[in-house]
Amino acid sequence: MLSKLQPPLDPEEAALIRAIVADPDDDTPRLVYADWLDEHARPDRARLIRVQCALEDLKTEERALLEKFGAQWIEEAYGRYGGEDHRFHRGFPEEVTMRFRTFLDHHATLNEYTPLRYLRLRGRLTDNMDDDLATLSRLPALQQVRSLEFDEPGVALPHSNYGPKGVEALASSSYLKGLQQLHLHSSQIGAVGAQVIANAPTFHNLTHLALTDRRLCPPDFDALAFLRSPNLNRLKEAQLGEQQYGDHALNYIRAVPNPSGPDAGPTP
Structure with missing residues (x-):
C-alpha cells in the first residue's frame, strides 16, 4: 500500500521532474533524470526509463518498416x-x-x-x-x-x-x-x-x-x-x-x- 505521506523531493530531483512534466513528449529530460538516478544509487528506475524510451523509438521504427516493406515480406512468405x-x-x-x-x-x-x-x-x-x-x-x-x-x-x-x-x-x-x-x-x-x-x-x-x-x-x-x-x-x-x-x-x-x-x- 502506498504511503499517504510522501517524503519531500530533493530539490535537484524536483527540478528534473518539473522539466519532464513541462515537456512529456521529449525523451531528453527523462534520460537526464535517468543519469541522475544512476548517480544516486537508483539504477533500476534509471534502467526502466531508458528501456521504455528505447521501446517507444523501436515501435516507431517498426511501424515505418512494416508500412514500407511488410507487403513485400508477406508476399515472399505466403x-x-x-x-x-x-x-x-x-x-x-x-x-x-x-x-x-x-x-x-x-x-x-x-x-x-x-x-x-x-x-x-x-x-x-x-x-x-x-x-x-x-x-x-x-x-x-x-x-x-x-x-x-x-x-x-x-x-x-x-x-x-x-x-x-x-x-x-x-x-x-x-x-x-x-x-x-x-x-x-x-x-x-x-x-x-x-x-x-x-x-x-x-x-x-x-x-x-x-x-x-x-x-x-x-x-x-x-x-x-x-x-x-x-x-x-x-x-x-x-x-x-x-x-x-x-x-x-x-x-x-x-x-x-x-x-x-x-x-x-x-x-x-
Missing part, C-alpha cells in the same frame, strides 16, 4: 498460398488466416520462409468437419503452431459443426503438445467436448482457451469444475460460452475448494 490477417512476430509473419483446404494442400512447404505459429483456419474440406479435424491432426506442420483457431468469433457459419469427435481428434494429435492457445467457435462442442479438453494431456500447456458454444452453461455444464481441472492449471484467460475469465478470476476459482468434490458435505 505469395503461393494467399491468406490474410498476416502479423509479424520478431521479424517474421508467423500469424496468418487461411482456408482449410489451402493449409492441407501446402502444409509441407509453409515453413520454408517463416515459422507458422499463429494459425486461424476457415472453411471446410468435406461435409463432415469432425473428419476434417481428424485429417488436420495428423499433419506434422502443426508441431510449431502455438495458437490454433477455427472460424472467427461471433460468425455463425454453416460449416461450424464440429463436435466432441473433432475435439477428440485434436486431443489425440502428437503434433499439438506445444499448443498454448486454442479457439473453437462451434455450437456443437457441448459439455462432452469440453470434458475431452479438460482431460487431454495434449492441452496441458494451454494458457488461453475459447469455447464459444453457448450451451456451456448450467445445468448441463459446470464451468467452475471445468476450470479447476488439473490439466488446465496453466490457463490465464478462458471463454466458456458467453462467460469470460481473466487471470485473477481463474486463480480465485482454483483457490476455492470445489463444493462438489469428494470432501464436500451433504447437500441441504
Whole structure:
C-alpha cells in the first residue's frame, strides 16, 4: 500500500521532474533524470526509463518498416498460398488466416520462409468437419503452431459443426503438445467436448482457451469444475460460452475448494 505521506523531493530531483512534466513528449529530460538516478544509487528506475524510451523509438521504427516493406515480406512468405490477417512476430509473419483446404494442400512447404505459429483456419474440406479435424491432426506442420483457431468469433457459419469427435481428434494429435492457445467457435462442442479438453494431456500447456458454444452453461455444464481441472492449471484467460475469465478470476476459482468434490458435505 502506498504511503499517504510522501517524503519531500530533493530539490535537484524536483527540478528534473518539473522539466519532464513541462515537456512529456521529449525523451531528453527523462534520460537526464535517468543519469541522475544512476548517480544516486537508483539504477533500476534509471534502467526502466531508458528501456521504455528505447521501446517507444523501436515501435516507431517498426511501424515505418512494416508500412514500407511488410507487403513485400508477406508476399515472399505466403505469395503461393494467399491468406490474410498476416502479423509479424520478431521479424517474421508467423500469424496468418487461411482456408482449410489451402493449409492441407501446402502444409509441407509453409515453413520454408517463416515459422507458422499463429494459425486461424476457415472453411471446410468435406461435409463432415469432425473428419476434417481428424485429417488436420495428423499433419506434422502443426508441431510449431502455438495458437490454433477455427472460424472467427461471433460468425455463425454453416460449416461450424464440429463436435466432441473433432475435439477428440485434436486431443489425440502428437503434433499439438506445444499448443498454448486454442479457439473453437462451434455450437456443437457441448459439455462432452469440453470434458475431452479438460482431460487431454495434449492441452496441458494451454494458457488461453475459447469455447464459444453457448450451451456451456448450467445445468448441463459446470464451468467452475471445468476450470479447476488439473490439466488446465496453466490457463490465464478462458471463454466458456458467453462467460469470460481473466487471470485473477481463474486463480480465485482454483483457490476455492470445489463444493462438489469428494470432501464436500451433504447437500441441504
